[in-house]
Amino acid sequence: MNDTINLLMNHRSIRKYKNEPVTDEQLNTIIAAAQMASSSSNVQAYSVIAVTDSGLKNELASLAGNQAYIQECPVFLVWCADLYRLREAAVSEAAGEETYEDTTENYTVATIDVALAAQNAAIAAESLGLGIVYIGGIRNQIAEVAELLGLPELVYPVFGMCLGVPDQEPLLRPRLPLPAVLHKNGYDREETRVQVKEYDKTLSSYMQERSSGKQTATWSEMMAKRLTQPARLQLKAFLESKGFMKR
Amino acid sequence: MNDTINLLMNHRSIRKYKNEPVTDEQLNTIIAAAQMASSSSNVQAYSVIAVTDSGLKNELASLAGNQAYIQECPVFLVWCADLYRLREAAVSEAAGEETYEDTTENYTVATIDVALAAQNAAIAAESLGLGIVYIGGIRNQIAEVAELLGLPELVYPVFGMCLGVPDQEPLLRPRLPLPAVLHKNGYDREETRVQVKEYDKTLSSYMQERSSGKQTATWSEMMAKRLTQPARLQLKAFLESKGFMKR
Numbered sequence: 001m002n003d004t005i006n007l008l009m010n011h012r013s014i015r016k017y018k019n020e021p022v023t024d025e026q027l028n029t030i031i032a033a034a035q036m037a038s039s040s041s042n043v044q045a046y047s048v049i050a051v052t053d054s055g056l057k058n059e060l061a062s063l064a065g066n067q068a069y070i071q072e073c074p075v076f077l078v079w080c081a082d083l084y085r086l087r088e089a090a091v092s093e094a095a096g097e098e099t100y101e102d103t104t105e106n107y108t109v110a111t112i113d114v115a116l117a118a119q120n121a122a123i124a125a126e127s128l129g130l131g132i133v134y135i136g137g138i139r140n141q142i143a144e145v146a147e148l149l150g151l152p153e154l155v156y157p158v159f160g161m162c163l164g165v166p167d168q169e170p171l172l173r174p175r176l177p178l179p180a181v182l183h184k185n186g187y188d189r190e191e192t193r194v195q196v197k198e199y200d201k202t203l204s205s206y207m208q209e210r211s212s213g214k215q216t217a218t219w220s221e222m223m224a225k226r227l228t229q230p231a232r233l234q235l236k237a238f239l240e241s242k243g244f245m246k247r
Numbered sequence: 248m249n250d251t252i253n254l255l256m257n258h259r260s261i262r263k264y265k266n267e268p269v270t271d272e273q274l275n276t277i278i279a280a281a282q283m284a285s286s287s288s289n290v291q292a293y294s295v296i297a298v299t300d301s302g303l304k305n306e307l308a309s310l311a312g313n314q315a316y317i318q319e320c321p322v323f324l325v326w327c328a329d330l331y332r333l334r335e336a337a338v339s340e341a342a343g344e345e346t347y348e349d350t351t352e353n354y355t356v357a358t359i360d361v362a363l364a365a366q367n368a369a370i371a372a373e374s375l376g377l378g379i380v381y382i383g384g385i386r387n388q389i390a391e392v393a394e395l396l397g398l399p400e401l402v403y404p405v406f407g408m409c410l411g412v413p414d415q416e417p418l419l420r421p422r423l424p425l426p427a428v429l430h431k432n433g434y435d436r437e438e439t440r441v442q443v444k445e446y447d448k449t450l451s452s453y454m455q456e457r458s459s460g461k462q463t464a465t466w467s468e469m470m471a472k473r474l475t476q477p478a479r480l481q482l483k484a485f486l487e488s489k490g491f492m493k494r
Contacts (some may be wrong), residue, residue, distance in 0.1 A: 001276075002374050002375070003250055003251065004250065004254055004370060004371070004374035005276060005280055005371050005374055005375075006250045007251055007282055007369065008283055008284075009279070009280060010283075010369055011283045011284065011285070013285060027429075028425060028429075029248075030253060031425060031428065031429045033252055033254070033255040033256060033469050034254055034336060034428075035352075035423065035425070035428060036256055036257075036258045036422065036423040037255075037366060038258070038260060038369070038381045038467060039381075040381070040383050041469075041473055042384075042420065042466070042469070043470065043473065044428065045396070046428065047428050047429075047434065047439075048428060048430070049430045049431075049432070049433065049434065050428055050429060050430070050431055052430070052432065052434055053432045054433070057480055074402070080434075085427070085439050085443065086442070086474065086475065088439070088440065088471050089466065089467040089470045089471070090471040090473070090474040090475070091471070092467055092469040092471075093467050093468050093470075093471035094471035094472075094474065094475050097354050097475045098475065099474045099475055100388065100475070100476065100477055100478065100480075101474060103477075103478070103479070103480060103482070103483070104482045104483040104492075105478055105479040105480070105482045106478075107442040108358060108386075108405070108482065109383070110357060111358050111362070112358060112362045112405065112406065114360030115358075115359045115363050116362050116365075116366045117364035118363075119284060119362070119367060120255050120366060120370075121362045122285070123367075124251070124252050125249060126251075127248070127249050127251035127252055130417070133372055134285045134287070136288075136356070137289050138482065139352065139355075141314065149432075149433050149434055150433045150434045151434050152400065152434060153379060154437060155434065158355070158359065160269075160494065166488070168407075173289065175282040175283065175291060176291050178275060178278060178279060178282070180332070181278065181281075181291065181293065181294050182274075182275075182278045182294075182295055182296060182297060183294060183295070183296045184296075184297055184299070184306065185296070185297070185298055185299065185300045185303055186293065186296065186396050186397045187296060187327075187397045187398050187402065189397060189399060190492075191424060192294075192332050192335070193335065196332065196335070199418060214474065218340075218478070219336060220314065220336040220337065220339055220340050220341050221289065222288075223333050223336045223340075223428040224336070224337040224338070224340035224341035224344075225341075226288055226290065226337070227249060227333065227334065227337040227341070227346045227347055227348060228341050228345065228346055228347070229336070229345045229347065230347055230350075230353040231347065231350070231352055231353075233324050233347075233350060233352070234351070234352060235351045235352045235355065236250065236350070236351040236492070237493060239351065240283050241389055245351075245483070246481060
């Protein structure tokens with residue numbers, strides 16, 4: 001175990017921040033580290049909007065489901081998949097030729113690129129003593145978020161990330177047992193089933209501890225609740241309207 | 248600058264490995280670190296197949312475009328988005344209710360989840376002195392890869408990752424200037440355009456240095472070449488056939 005692995009193993013999402021700033025130097029260091037993540041053929045198909053304007057943060061918090069920590073964190077990052085910059089660069093050199101920015105492949109590439117960069121940013125931030133939480137809620141009203149931030153076509157907000165000095169130390173959340181996610185030379189359905197049953201007990205104990213006995217849900221129960229909710233069904237139409245995934 | 252940020256800033260993709268093993272202990276440490284990455288509502292919608300069987304590695308190398316380092320690395324990881332495990336867990340608790348695993352939202356969530364976990368794995372591996380390279384080529388013949396690894400429906404191979412002891416030290420590849428990817432309180436198209444022009448010069452110099460003067464392409468030229476190629480157009484149909492993104 002080295003310091004970096006120790007840092008990775010101690011990740012917690014932070015939802016309460018001290019009233020202290022994130023400096024420009026810290027932000028630039030974090031984003032520079034993000035940029036060094038791998039990128040498919042060096043396309044670097046992402047952009048990040050640093051939101052520090054408090055009015056704008058309030059509007060985004062409201063669009064993302066009124067999560068107070070979006071207003072309270074000093075910097076709110078909106079991580080965007082960005083094929084606009086790529087297409088602009090490409091068409092300046094490929095006038096008249098057909099381009100393929102609108103494929104499911106390139107949607108997938110851009111979504112992967114932004115996630116790899118954001119995870120580097122998360123780790124860099126935590127190594128500086130800052131805390132983060134990913135905010136999927138910015139996809140709740142994605143068209144409004146895109147308009148508010150002036151996103152061009154071929155850019156979509158993938159997730160937000162609050163950034164600030166932690167003012168809480170939550171419990172570590174136990175993950176699935178290693179053999180539930182790590183398969184050897186082929187996918188093992190039976191092992192997965194057995195390990196999920198084991199994890200159901202682990203997570204139910206964790207929920208009881210965290211809620212002082214009020215919650216006892218297993219992972220399977222929580223996943224059933226989540227998967228039976230019709231969440232963000234408008235995403236497909238929004239993405240197509242922005243030029244993504246037409247084929 | 249701390250050790251972790253120093254590690255992130257020195258990432259290079261490694262495509263040549265020493266004939267030395269990756270131990271089970273190293274692999275377990277790397278995947279455990281991967282599991283601590285954030286996951287949307289704790290869905291943990293990914294699996295990873297560790298391929299060490301040399302016959303299987305050869306077949307995957309062949310399917311991914313005959314990249315020798317896939318055969319030569321001691322462990323080849325295939326990172327998969329996995330909504331199968333989630334649905335199996337959920338339907339055991341939600342018999343009869345409609346479930347929404349087939350949405351574009353859940354495709355996106357699973358693709359993000361696997362990328363966040365994989366990037367943690369990459370960093371953990373590098374902190375242990377190992378090298379990695381992401382392999383998008385496993386999407387070239389994705390149906391064959393899925394069959395070879397026995398992937399159930401609702402599981403797709405997102406990318407591969409070679410893992411091994413580095414036997415090369417490539418140049419650091421310069422990234423886009425920071426202001427090309429970092430926007431303040433809104434997307435800035437004009438700044439992006441200016442910064443890409445600047446990067447074109449930087450990357451052309453880097454290509455010349457790396458190729459001893461034989462290559463001089465700018466980033467815009469490389470992106471034009473990439474974006475005019477009809478890459479992996481079968482992905483959409485494959486994903487739909489596996490139960491993804493039906494709505």
